[in-house]
Amino acid sequence: MNSLKLSVQNLSKSFADLKVLDNINLSIKNGEFVSIIGPSGCGKSTLFNIISGVEIQSKGEIFIDGVECKKRKGETGYMPQNPSLLPWATVEENITLGLQIKKQPVKIAKKRAEDLLKEFGLFEFAKNYPATLSGGMKQRVALLRTILFHDDFLLLDEPFGALDALTRTTLQIWLMRVWRKTKSSILFITHDISEAVLLSDRIYVMTQRPATIIKEVKVFLPRPRKLENLTRPNAVKIESQLIELLFNKNEIE
Amino acid sequence: MKLNSIKNYFPSIILSAVILFVWQGIIQFGLINKYILPAPSAVFLAFVQNLYVIIIHTIQTLKEAMIGLFISVIFGVLVAIILDRASLVRKTIYPILVTSQTIPLIALAPLLLIWFGFGDLPKIIIVVLFCFFPIAVSTSSGFAKTDQNLIKLLKSMNATDIQIFSKVKFPGALPQFFAGLKIAATYSITGAIFGEYVGAYQGLGIYLQQMAHAYAIDVVFAVIFVSAILSIALFCLVLFLEKFFTPWYQE
Numbered sequence: 001m002n003s004l005k006l007s008v009q010n011l012s013k014s015f016a017d018l019k020v021l022d023n024i025n026l027s028i029k030n031g032e033f034v035s036i037i038g039p040s041g042c043g044k045s046t047l048f049n050i051i052s053g054v055e056i057q058s059k060g061e062i063f064i065d066g067v068e069c070k071k072r073k074g075e076t077g078y079m080p081q082n083p084s085l086l087p088w089a090t091v092e093e094n095i096t097l098g099l100q101i102k103k104q105p106v107k108i109a110k111k112r113a114e115d116l117l118k119e120f121g122l123f124e125f126a127k128n129y130p131a132t133l134s135g136g137m138k139q140r141v142a143l144l145r146t147i148l149f150h151d152d153f154l155l156l157d158e159p160f161g162a163l164d165a166l167t168r169t170t171l172q173i174w175l176m177r178v179w180r181k182t183k184s185s186i187l188f189i190t191h192d193i194s195e196a197v198l199l200s201d202r203i204y205v206m207t208q209r210p211a212t213i214i215k216e217v218k219v220f221l222p223r224p225r226k227l228e229n230l231t232r233p234n235a236v237k238i239e240s241q242l243i244e245l246l247f248n249k250n251e252i253e
Numbered sequence: 254m255k256l257n258s259i260k261n262y263f264p265s266i267i268l269s270a271v272i273l274f275v276w277q278g279i280i281q282f283g284l285i286n287k288y289i290l291p292a293p294s295a296v297f298l299a300f301v302q303n304l305y306v307i308i309i310h311t312i313q314t315l316k317e318a319m320i321g322l323f324i325s326v327i328f329g330v331l332v333a334i335i336l337d338r339a340s341l342v343r344k345t346i347y348p349i350l351v352t353s354q355t356i357p358l359i360a361l362a363p364l365l366l367i368w369f370g371f372g373d374l375p376k377i378i379i380v381v382l383f384c385f386f387p388i389a390v391s392t393s394s395g396f397a398k399t400d401q402n403l404i405k406l407l408k409s410m411n412a413t414d415i416q417i418f419s420k421v422k423f424p425g426a427l428p429q430f431f432a433g434l435k436i437a438a439t440y441s442i443t444g445a446i447f448g449e450y451v452g453a454y455q456g457l458g459i460y461l462q463q464m465a466h467a468y469a470i471d472v473v474f475a476v477i478f479v480s481a482i483l484s485i486a487l488f489c490l491v492l493f494l495e496k497f498f499t500p501w502y503q504e
Contacts, residue, residue, distance in 0.1 A: 053409060053411075074410055076409065080402050081402075086403070086421065087502075088424045097407075097410075
């Protein structure tokens, strides 16, 4: 159970002369929720593109389930920053996109989509087009699509970054509910400190470009977590630690 | 929805009626000689009297336009796909495509007649020359506008190029394709009539020419009216297909 889902070793990436990622080392245990927090534009998305196999690293190795994995396309459930739903497909069709790509029989795909939509309260929207959904709904659909494609390893790239604060909180709680069911290993990118603390088992702190990991912070808060947990002394301590790591003193004072 | 769209056309229907009314009046009061400009009533009469002949010619023209339009769709979409595949191909073909549109068809039409005779083929070629370009350009810009995030997402799912095309690129380009097809549909009737005008056995174009030579101006007007109706009908057909195939797409 405690074996590693993902292990990234000495990973670097350069575009021409521009070094984006510098010697990244990180790992996720099976069923663990790990966040990467860092300033915008530091190369977090590039890291995800590499892990999901869309881009190729300049240096370093990536292990999935303990095996070095060179062609990683299809090995992860990757959810991009914006919901990226197909405007011409209904919610149900969007959710089964990954299964269509895997060429699963339509009947089975539909059944699985139906079950998932019912379980997480979206069934009434199954026949809707994305244009009729709110921003938060779209992200829920995108997350369910990701889970249906690959439920044991998810890469979530700032999924709630574009949402208003209230919707974001609702979705954070919803995500924890989904995660309790799926028991997925999750790597989660964010630039929101309290989001990272609320959701994660561990947090990696990244620096500006060229990005490297400067610190790993463990979050010892009981699960299932509630919003109130964020006001516990323990959580507050972690938050202030993260603030110190992310901002240099001059900027705060 | 239906009622609403009729309401939308109401002002232009009123305006058309007024124009027809004034036109009728001008001829009635002898302000313009009726042999120079026939009254709407005379045009309608000519239409009814020559209905049988007009229908025969209309069928011929419609046939050429539809076949030409159909070939243009296939050819135009094919060209758009090829343009999308590789930038080298795009750089090579695109300027040639644009240049092809600068050739005046009035110069080409007699040549086509010499090469392919008086049959349907030269007319269909002219319709294609008129119609494939808007379809190709429009569809190819539809492909170019594909959401890169979606392509990245499908790549992360290990989708093949064909899957990326069929799941994302093609449906995404459909609204643009229909925009091009709407233009092409209105061109197709004009193209067919133009092709016939140069020389044909049958069709509205050659009929138009014969009637003009015979100074049957009322029939000429009747034919112009029929060709306008045909263009509008084809346009509406495309609108219908667009609604049917892109129900998610609202302007």
